[in-house]
Amino acid sequence: MLEPLQYDFFVRGLIAATLVGALCGLMGVYIVLRQMSYIGHGLSHAVFGGAVVSFVMSINFYVGASLWGFVAALLINLTARRRPTIGADAAIGIITTASFAVGIALISRFRTFTRDFDAALFGNILGVNNNDLVAIALVTTAVAVVIALGYRQLLFATFDPEVAPVFGVPTGWIDAVFSLALAGTVVVSMQILGVTMIAAAIVIPPIVARLLTDSFHRVILLSVTVGALSGLIGIYLSWYADISSGATVVLVGTVLFLAALLQGSLRSRLVRLPAID
């Protein structure tokens, strides 16, 4: 159990995966409840485009990719809100895929890339350096603080976006800050989980939590816990079983989901116990 901990790169990976798991679990609650489950999937593709552009323009990856992701998230929100005929799901489909295509177009045009974009696509937890760790810790702290400060307003705006403004909730600001938090989350998670695995890391923890409780703050706490545990256990398993880290984290989450599902149906079948609340 302690054997891999003697390697610095493993410890860094372990901390990174646990933090990213918790972060995705936290943001995931709001994303799933806003019925934007695939925005993580979409935005990570969009951010991939941003990553390539910032590489071509020699801008810092975190700055360039985050800005690009933020603009994409804002555009999705705006399109879905101002043009109800398009809908959030279609807006995600158009804007993020177009952005991904920009990245692919640039890669194919300038074939002289020295940077390995495989890590961005499939995740490379063991390549995490200290700078990445600092970025992850900063984003996780910032998102946790923002959500704690705006907890009540954010809850109202998520539950009832039409009515919340009537009660003085500044939904426009909340959407903008949320988009920024989302972009930050996707950018720091991308390197750990990979573009292709982010959707699951965002969706599974809140769904597991939802299966276990009806109370909002318990959903938040459980989702963060499930996310962090998936990251922690996933990295250990990936070490011992020699499987890709992103895939292992997601598979651990999937097992937790199946357990929660089984627990729910057993409970309703064996004894009619009230739900934990």
Next chain:
Amino acid sequence: MLHPHPHLPAPDGAPAVQLRDVSAGYQRGPVIHHIDLEIPQGDFVGLVGPSGSGKTTLLRVLLGTARLYGGEVLVGGERPAPGRQRIAYVPQLETVDWNFPVTAEQVVLMGASRGRRWLPWPSREDRDRARELMDRLGLGDLAGRHIRQLSGGQQQRVFLARALASDPHVLLLDEPTSGVDIKTRDDVLHLLDDLNHEGITVILTTHELNAVAAHLPWVVCINETVIAEGPPAEVFNPDTLRATYNADMPVLQYEGMTLVAERPHTLGTGRRRTSAHPVGSIPAAPGA
């Protein structure tokens, strides 16, 4: 009759609601046109009209969330801006996401969002106020229940408690009695009547002319604009109703009540000609 107050302007201050030549709607264009309406403080008003006639849009104009194409709106003497007025809103229950993980108490506490507070949990005062409202509305034991585990009447009262948590002067309700049983409907109406007697101006939309609108002191008939307004006994006449609903609706007077009927339709093929059986005289099944 729920409410003995006459429809008179309050002696003090501005009317609760004042609309002058208002046209409003959404991005695609106006839904309601040239509306003039004045509702005094402390009134209890029903907005009636067919689906799509602009009842909900009118509520949104008062809340400041519809797009104004012309005219002037004053709520409590001021232009409406979301979150500014002492105005609260109870949405149609159909629009609520019943799978959302919130308990009854968590919904009621949302009503106190207006207060500046930078901590994620509610203050003791907010919590006490929510408890008090829930006790008053008969929800005291249900605080920890998920919103889906409540009956229709309880759900309606949870959202009413959320609205009251913001201490409103004006309460707007969109179809507060749709989809609930008769007992619940009467409970909700009497609750609103109590609130009205405490001085809160109540404005609701309804489809139920006989069961709801006829009991209110003042009714406004809307079909894209105000067709008529007044006490239901005066407003509910065949001409006004035809102009509002584009349908023939005879009006009957029965023991002092005004009842709106519909022209009988002849539906079906007419093949079923047997008369009704009194209960108990249904023939026994063969072989029984």
